[in-house]
Amino acid sequence: MQENIRNSDRAPLPVGLYPHARKVGNLLFLSGVGPRKKDSKTIPGVELNDKGDIISYDIEAQCESVFENVRMILEDCGSSWDKLVDVQVFLTNMKEDFSSFNKVYAEYFKDIQPCRTTVEVNALPTPIAIELKCMAEI
Template sequence: MNKVMANDAPPPVGLYPHARKVGNLLFLSGVGPRKKGSKDIPGVSLDEDGNITAYCIETQCRSVFENVRLVLEASGSSWDELVDVTVFLTNMDDDFATYNKVYAEYFASNQPCRTTVEINKLPTPIAIELKCIAVIKE
C-alpha cells in the first residue's frame, strides 16, 4: 500500500497520509476546506478563542472540492474517477440545500455513490469534510 502526500493540498491535521493506493483503488483521508500555508479557513470566521462566529457553507464546499481534486491529481487519479463520496456536515438543517446545489455543479458529469451524514463536530472549526474513494487508471 502506497501512501500519498499531496504537496499542493493543506497538510493533514494528524499522523496520516492524504491518501493510500491499494491496487487500482485510491482511498482519501478526510478532506476539509483549509488552505495550504494559512491558518484561515475559507468561509469561516472565528473569535479570539477559536470559536466559529459565522461561516459560509458554499465557500467551504468549493474549497473542500478543490482540496479533493488536489489530492486526486497528486495521487495519479482525477475528479472523474471518484466512485464513492462520504460527506460529513455539522448542520444538516441549515446547510444541506446549499451543499447539495454546489455538489450538483461539481458532479454533473461524474456521479459517484454518495452518503451524507450529520455529525456533531469535526476536529477543526469547519462545517464539512469529505471521505472519498477513486479509481486509478493504469
C-alpha cells in the first residue's frame, strides 16, 4: 500500500500522520487541504493574537491559497486541476463566508465544475476558516 501514498514537495506538510494523497486505481484522493503556506505557520489573510486565536481573517485570501495548495498537490501527485471530480468544502462560518467563498470558487472552477458539497464545521485543526477534501482522476 505504501506505493499508493503520494506527497507534494511544494505544499504545506500535513498536520498529522497522513499523506497529501492516496492513489487508488485511476483516482487520487486528497486529504484535507488548508490555506497554510509551506514551511511556515503563516496563513494568508489571518491575523492572530498572542494566544493564537483569530482576530480577523480574509476568506477570499484563504480560498485562493487553499486552491493553490490543492493545485500543487494534484500536479505533484500525478493529476491536474482540470481532472478534479469532487470537492468537499468545510467552512467555519457559513453565514459570513459562503457568499465570498462561492464567488472565488466560481472563478477557479467555472471551466471544470466538479461535484461539490459545502458544510459548516465548528472548528478546523489550525486557525483557518476553510479546508478542502478533493478527489481527481489520474
